[in-house]
Amino acid sequence: MNRRYIDIEDAETLVLRTDQAPKPGPDEVLIEVDFAGINRADVLQRMGLYPVPEDASAIMGLEVAGTVCETGANVSAFKPGDVVCALVHGGGYASHAIAREDHTLHLPENLSTKEGAALPEALLTVWHNVFHLGQLQPGETLLIHGGGSGIGSMGIQMALAHGAKVISTAGGPEKCQRVRDLGAEFVGDYRGGDLLEQLTTAGYGGKIDVILDIAGGDFVPINLGLAAPDARIVCIGVMRGAQATVDLFQILMKRLTVTGSTLRGMGSVGRAEGFSAIRDTVLPWVRQKTVAPIIDKVWPLADAMEAQLVMQTGSHFGKLILDCRD
Numbered sequence: 001m002n003r004r005y006i007d008i009e010d011a012e013t014l015v016l017r018t019d020q021a022p023k024p025g026p027d028e029v030l031i032e033v034d035f036a037g038i039n040r041a042d043v044l045q046r047m048g049l050y051p052v053p054e055d056a057s058a059i060m061g062l063e064v065a066g067t068v069c070e071t072g073a074n075v076s077a078f079k080p081g082d083v084v085c086a087l088v089h090g091g092g093y094a095s096h097a098i099a100r101e102d103h104t105l106h107l108p109e110n111l112s113t114k115e116g117a118a119l120p121e122a123l124l125t126v127w128h129n130v131f132h133l134g135q136l137q138p139g140e141t142l143l144i145h146g147g148g149s150g151i152g153s154m155g156i157q158m159a160l161a162h163g164a165k166v167i168s169t170a171g172g173p174e175k176c177q178r179v180r181d182l183g184a185e186f187v188g189d190y191r192g193g194d195l196l197e198q199l200t201t202a203g204y205g206g207k208i209d210v211i212l213d214i215a216g217g218d219f220v221p222i223n224l225g226l227a228a229p230d231a232r233i234v235c236i237g238v239m240r241g242a243q244a245t246v247d248l249f250q251i252l253m254k255r256l257t258v259t260g261s262t263l264r265g266m267g268s269v270g271r272a273e274g275f276s277a278i279r280d281t282v283l284p285w286v287r288q289k290t291v292a293p294i295i296d297k298v299w300p301l302a303d304a305m306e307a308q309l310v311m312q313t314g315s316h317f318g319k320l321i322l323d324c325r326d
C-alpha cells in the first residue's frame with residue numbers, strides 16, 4: 001500500500017513524497033487519514049527547533065482522523081472500517097498513519113473526520129494540564145491565555161462544560177470578541193496595554209484559581225499577580241519567552257503551584273490515561289456539541305507549507321487542518 005507524506009526538505013521547504021505505508025505493531029492501528037491537524041510543534045519541527053524522539057516518526061503531524069484499515073494482533077477495541085481520531089507519534093502529515101490503540105478514539109457519529117482531526121491534541125493538552133495538573137473544580141475561575149488558539153478555543157469550552165468560570169486573553173479587539181463569543185466572561189487584549197491592569201480593573205486580581213499559560217516571559221509575573229491563594233499555574237508554551245522574573249514572595253504567601261508539561265514528555269502510558277479520562281468525561285460533551293472544534297481553514301496535504309506559514313503569521317482563529325485524501 002502506497003503512502004503519500006510530507007517530508008521536510010529544509011526549514012523553508014516541504015515536499016510531498018510517496019513510500020510504502022508502515023505496518024501497525026501489535027498494539028497499533030493503521031489509519032487511512034482523511035484529515036490531519038496542524039500544531040505549533042510541527043512548525044517548530046520544520047524549523048529544526050523541536051527534536052523528534054528516537055522512537056517517533058520523523059514525519060510531522062501529531063493528530064489525524066480517518067478510517068482504520070489494519071489492526072495489530074493485540075488490538076481489540078478497533079476493527080477495519082471504524083472511523084476514528086487519534087494522537088500519533090509523528091507521521092500525521094500523510095495519507096496513512098500509525099496510532100497506538102490506547103491513543104485512538106472512536107469518532108462520535110455527529111462529527112466529521114475534518115472536525116475529528118482537530119480534537120486529539122487539544123483535548124489531551126487541556127485535559128492533562130487544566131483538569132489533571134491544574135485540578136480545575138466546578139465553580140473555580142480559569143484563565144486561559146491565547147483563547148483564540150487551537151488549544152485555547154477548546155479549553156474555554158471544556159472548562160465551561162465542567163462548570164468553571166473562564167477568562168482569557170487574545171491579541172486585538174476582533175479576536176477578543178470572538179473569544180468572548182466562545183463564553184469567556186472577560187478577555188484581556190495583550191496588544192491593548194497593561195494586561196495585569198486590565199484584568200485587575202475588571203476585578204480578577206488575586207481571584208484566578210487555575211491559569212493555563214501558553215506564553216511565559218512577561219506573562220509570568222502577571223500570572224503570579226492574578227493568582228488566588230492555592231492557585232495552580234500550568235505552563236505549556238513560551239510564545240513570549242522562556243525566561244521570566246519570578247517574585248517568590250507571591251508563591252510562598254499564596255501557596256501557589258507552578259508546573260507544566262509537554263504531551264511528548266507525558267510518555268505513552270500517561271497519554272493513554274489521559275485518553276481514558278477523555279473517553280469517559282469529554283466525549284459526552286463533544287457528542288452533545290457542548291464542546292466543538294473551531295476550524296479556521298483546510299488546505300490540501302501538498303500545501304502544508306502554506307498552511308504552516310499562516311499559523312506562523314497568527315492570523316487564524318482555532319484550528320488549521322490538512323486534507324490528506326487523494
Ligand SMILES: NC(=O)c1ccc[n+]([C@@H]2O[C@H](COP(=O)([O-])OP(=O)(O)OC[C@H]3O[C@@H](n4cnc5c(N)ncnc54)[C@H](OP(=O)(O)O)[C@@H]3O)[C@@H](O)[C@H]2O)c1
Nearest residue numbers: 039040125146148149150151170171214236237261262263
Ligand atoms: N506543552 C504542550 O503539551 C502543548 C501542547 C499543545 C500546544 N502547546 C502550546 O500551546 C500554544 C498554542 O498552540 P496551538 O497549536 O493552539 O497554536 P495556535 O493556534 O497557533 O495559537 C497560538 C496562540 O498564541 C497566542 N500568541 C501568539 N503570540 C503571542 C504573544 N506574543 N503574546 C501572547 N500570546 C501570543 C495567539 O494569540 P492571538 O492569536 O490572539 O494573537 C494564539 O492564541 C503554543 O505555544 C504551543 O506550543 C503546548
